[in-house]
Amino acid sequence: xxxxxxxxxxxxxxxxxxxxxxxxxxxxxxxxxxxxxxxxxxxxxxxxxxxxxxxxxxxxxxxxxxxxxxxxxxxxxxxxxxxxxxxxxxxxxxxxxxxxxxxxxxxxxxxxxxxxxxxxxxxxxxxxxxxxxxxxxxxxxxxxxxxxxxxxxxxxxxxxxxxxxxxxxxxxxxxxxxxxxxxxxxxxxxxxxxxxxxxxxxxxxxxxxxxxxxxxxxxxxxxxxxxxxxxxxxxxxxxxxxxxxxxxxxxxxxxxxxxxxxxxxxxxxxxxxxxxxxxxxxxxxxxxxxxxxxxxxxxxxxxxxxxxxxxxxxxxxxxxxxxxxxxxxxxxxxxxxxxxxxxxxxxxxxxxxxxxxxxxxxxxxxxxxxxxxxxxxxxxxxxxxxxxxxxxxxxxxxxxxxxx
Numbered sequence: 001x002x003x004x005x006x007x008x009x010x011x012x013x014x015x016x017x018x019x020x021x022x023x024x025x026x027x028x029x030x031x032x033x034x035x036x037x038x039x040x041x042x043x044x045x046x047x048x049x050x051x052x053x054x055x056x057x058x059x060x061x062x063x064x065x066x067x068x069x070x071x072x073x074x075x076x077x078x079x080x081x082x083x084x085x086x087x088x089x090x091x092x093x094x095x096x097x098x099x100x101x102x103x104x105x106x107x108x109x110x111x112x113x114x115x116x117x118x119x120x121x122x123x124x125x126x127x128x129x130x131x132x133x134x135x136x137x138x139x140x141x142x143x144x145x146x147x148x149x150x151x152x153x154x155x156x157x158x159x160x161x162x163x164x165x166x167x168x169x170x171x172x173x174x175x176x177x178x179x180x181x182x183x184x185x186x187x188x189x190x191x192x193x194x195x196x197x198x199x200x201x202x203x204x205x206x207x208x209x210x211x212x213x214x215x216x217x218x219x220x221x222x223x224x225x226x227x228x229x230x231x232x233x234x235x236x237x238x239x240x241x242x243x244x245x246x247x248x249x250x251x252x253x254x255x256x257x258x259x260x261x262x263x264x265x266x267x268x269x270x271x272x273x274x275x276x277x278x279x280x281x282x283x284x285x286x287x288x289x290x291x292x293x294x295x296x297x298x299x300x301x302x303x304x305x306x307x308x309x310x311x312x313x314x315x316x317x318x319x320x321x322x323x324x325x326x327x328x329x330x331x332x333x334x335x336x337x338x339x340x341x342x343x344x345x346x347x348x349x350x351x352x353x354x355x356x357x358x359x360x361x362x363x364x365x366x367x368x369x370x371x372x373x374x375x376x377x378x379x380x381x382x383x384x385x386x387x388x389x390x391x392x393x394x395x396x397x398x399x400x401x402x403x404x
Contacts, residue, residue: 008150008401009131009191009197009222015140018124019147021081024182025088025119027151029112030260033236034253037243038168040322045101046060047240051361053105055354056185058228060113062350065140067125068117070204070342071335078125082187085179091115092176097168105243119182121322121348126339127189129330135275137330139321143273146264149319153260160253164262200301207337211344216332216391220325221348223283226384230290231378234314235259237360245302255311262315269316271323273328279324279331280391287388290317291381332396352380 036050072080091111098104124144132140162171202210211217239252272284293313300306330340356373363372 009127009189011132011136011140013188014127015143015290017185018128019057020145021182021185021189022120022124023147023151025084025116025151025153025186026149027155027260028088028092028159028179029116030151030235032108033239033256034156034160034163035168035172036236036240038163039104042168043104045097045104046365048358048360048361048365049101049104051357053101053232054232055358055361056379057113057116057352059230059354060110060307060350060355061116062113062228062347062353064114064117065122065343065346065350066340067343069122069339069341072123072126074119074340076191077127077339078186078190080118080123081189081384082183084115084180085186087111087115088179088182088220089120089176092172092179096172115179117343119327122339122343124189125326125342126335127191129326129335130191131340131380136313138274138323138327139271140280141326142268142274145267145271145319145322146196148262148269149263149267149297149315151260153257153264153394156256156260157253160249202336204337204340207333207341211333211341214332215397217329217341218346218395219387219391220328221345223384223388224321224345224349225285225324226287226380228354229350229356229380230294230352231318231356231376232353233356233373236357237364237370237373240364242302242307244370247302247304247307251304251307255307256306258308258311259315259318262312263318263320264348266318266320267318267323270320271327274324279390281394282324283321283388283391284321284385286317287381287384289293290314291378291385293317294378294381298371309329328391328393331393334395347361352386 032054036047037131040047040050068084091114094107094111095104097156098107111236119145125141128140130136159171159175163172166174173256174264193232198322235256238255239249243249264379270282278352293310297306297310300310325345326338329345330338333341356377359376360373364370
């Protein structure tokens with residue numbers, strides 16, 4: 001007997017709840033760079049100690065992502081979101097009381113990385129993919145990504161204000177309480193289960209072998225590696241880079257907020273354009289324009305005006321890679337294992353994030369400057385612009401249905 005198809009969730013419900021979840025999860029993490037100086041000064045740590053913990057966070061997010069995706073595909077997103085919210089609150093609270101570099105890496109790195117894997121794009125996009133019609137899927141993913149950008153715009157000034165008014169430790173406790181709001185929002189993404197025996201389809205192993213054997217999947221992973229390197233290096237280290245150049249802290253706060261504000265438009269536009277143009281061209285253009293923007297920023301005098309102009313341009317390009325990348329994965333492989341496959345591509349993103357944030361601190365301590373990492377970012381952007389061009393977006397040809 002065939003499984004009866006479960007009723008789909010309302011697209012409006014999925015988008016509202018998914019967008020609010022991503023707003024909270026991404027909004028909280030986007031401000032972590034604001035803690036670099038107060039934490040290192042209070043604890044008497046080097047910048048590398050702080051940077052290494054956030055590098056581990058990004059790597060752990062990537063490592064846990066495929067498993068969070070597997071669990072969400074198998075047992076539903078709601079359970080994964082509840083677990084992720086609890087880990088998020090615990091990680092923020094322990095980050096506030098960590099008195100050693102090792103403890104800080106365990107809380108800010110391991111726990112928060114695992115929490116983010118269960119509360120961000122891979123899990124939410126799986127629900128979107130299964131409940132939004134294919135012709136609207138890229139647009140819907142753009143809406144969710146834009147919500148994450150709005151979270152950055154909204155939360156960075158709030159986090160900066162909390163640090164100034166109640167202190168960096170108390171600010172983390174308050175954010176931990178806020179992260180728990182992800183749990184009730186997760187009810188809106190609770191999908192009904194199919195009744196009857198499960199319909200035949202790919203197993204997890206078959207889906208993974210198929211994806212990793214497909215060149216376009218590997219090219220998407222290579223491009224996403226670059227995305228992670230660039231955005232996390234800038235997000236974490238730009239506040240300190242600006243202070244080193246004599247600019248006041250409010251410029252850094254304004255820069256991160258502008259990135260979040262303009263990314264609302266960038267990610268939404270990328271999702272919308274993905275419905276009309278080949279997504280590989282959109283991705284290639286984004287990476288090329290990032291390199292051009294960084295070159296222009298390095299060439300301009302370090303003033304508030306140049307920082308704000310750079311932030312606005314980078315904001316348009318910041319997470320705009322997310323909707324087309326995930327939409328291509330769904331287009332090629334279908335939506336049955338979208339959360340899991342998206343998690344593996346995101347793992348590559350987070351390996352890049354690890355290197356971006358860690359090398360930023362490592363090379364700064366070694367050279368007294370961030371210049372080398374900026375130039376690495378430029379070169380990687382050109383590389384990503386090239387590797388996305390050969391991606392094939394059509395549905396993969398399968399010789400015959402595969403047994404479960």
